[in-house]
Amino acid sequence: MLDYGNKINHLKDKSFIGNIQNSMKKNIVVIGSGIFGVSTAFKLLQSGQHVTLVDHLSISDDLKTSNGESRNIRFSHANDEFYSLLSWKAAGEWKKVEKLAGEKLFYDTGVAWFASDENGWESHSKKILNKLNIPCERLSPDDAKALFPSLNIDDLRFVLYESNGGALAAKRSLKALYKLCLYMKCDYLNGHAEIRDDDIYINNSQIDFDIAIWAVGPWMKHVFPFIDMVKVTMQEVVFFDSPKDWSVEKIPAFNDISNAFYGCGSLDGMGVKLGYDLKGKEFDITKDKRAYSDQSVEKCREYIAHRFPTLERAKINKIKTCQYTMTPDANWIIAPHPEHPRHWIIGAGSAHGFKHGPALGQYVTDTILNNKPNPKFSLAMRKERPGGWRDLYQYE
Structure with missing residues (x-):
């Protein structure tokens, strides 16, 4: 069991917990304890529903896509207003979670x-952020040099700076949300879930439910x-040894669309993080072994x-692998099962899901409780974007 001492158990303000009449309360099963x-x-x-969370792995198992140490919180999504606005809402939501959890x-x-x-990407994003009144600033390459202890600007036209963005301690944030769920009387079952006809069985035992939400991450195509x-x-993330002035408290997170890299400062002493964002080789989570690409490193x-x-000349502290669960157009899946309307399928974060966290959870909650699926997130086949989320602006 996760332990945050008394930081959550002794919360005096319980206004964040929903309360509705029993006649309106639904029994909802959520399968999968990743960020979705x-x-x-x-x-x-928070809306007052009764929730049972189910997973065959522990909350902190490294097989999960959501268990990386950090994620960038950024608002730029090229021409896509939906994601920009949702990530802006998410930044405020994460600060609320941070306060409730009692840790940075x-x-x-x-x-x-x-x-x-x-x-x-950056110019398209700036137009949308300005339209949505989300703070951002175009910096000259020379001015941007002040953001980092060292920065090569020879190939840069400008730097788009989002002052309210940053880096999220992702693994700790997922655990904090999980602990808050338990505090709000969420039930938790460890086991394998499956659909039989319209019913759910956990470890071969049938359970009662009104709505089932399948958030099974990279297992989606197997379920x-x-x-x-x-x-x-399969993707690679490399952590480089770095001085204290390269810590996550000192430098901004960063993205380089043209070269397909992203990263942030050193979190918890791990070193500067650099991720290679071009689509890696396909990976079957049920049988393939995780192995990083020497070429990517x-x-x-x-x-x-x-x-x-x-x-x-920084030495490499650690090399980690993670997986992207991708749709052709980099839009998520939030859709009812085509044959079982009580069952919803959510996920396929397409390398830009985690940051949205609680704001994404609110969107899914509203969509499902009101039974109003958005065609943007349907199960219909979609147009391919070879660059994933980096190509969003090219097809709008």
Whole structure:
């Protein structure tokens, strides 16, 4: 059992817990305790529903996509207003979770976008952020040098800076949400779930429910083989040894769309994080072994030396792998099962799900309780975007 001491158990303000009449309360089962599942459970509980959370793994198992140490909280999503607005709401929601959990989770030291193209992702994003009144600033390359202990600007046209963005301690944040769910009397079952006809069985025992929400991450295409558009890919994240002035408290998170890299400062002493964002090789979570690509790691070495010159000789502290659960167009899945309307399928974060956390949970809660699915997130086949979320602006 997770333990935050008395920080949650002795909360005096219980106004964040929902309360509705029993006649209106639904019995909802959420299968999967990654960010989609736990965030949705959290918001369902806040709305007053009875929730049972089910998973065959522990909350902190590294097989889960949601168990990376950090995620960037950024608002730029090219021309897509929905994601920009949702991530802006999420930043405020994460601060509320941080307060309830009683520990530092969100390091709002900003996000820097390294723009090598005047009319690329960053310019499209700035127009939308300005329209939505989300703070951002276009910095000259020379001015952007003040954001980092060292920064090579030779290939940059400008830097888009989101002052309210930053980095989230992702693994700790997921655990905090989970603990808050338990505090709100969420039931938890450890076991394998399956659909038989319209019923749910956990470890071969049938359970009662009104609504089932399947948030099974990279297992989606195994639980629901008819969803053949989803692909799971293996990705690499490299942590480079770095001085204290490269900590997550000191530098902004960063993204480089043109070169397909992202990262943030050192969190909990792990070193500067650099992730390679081009789609990796396809990965079957039920049988393939996790193994990083030497080629991808070498690209990370080359990039860190190029972009941050004082880290050119930094040793590698750790190499980790994670998986992306991708749809062709990088939009999520939030849709009712085509044959069993009591069952909903959510997930396929497509490398940009975690940051939305509680705001995503609220959106899913409203969608399901009101039974108003959005075609944007349907199970219908979609147009391919080879660059995933980085291509959003090219097809709008």
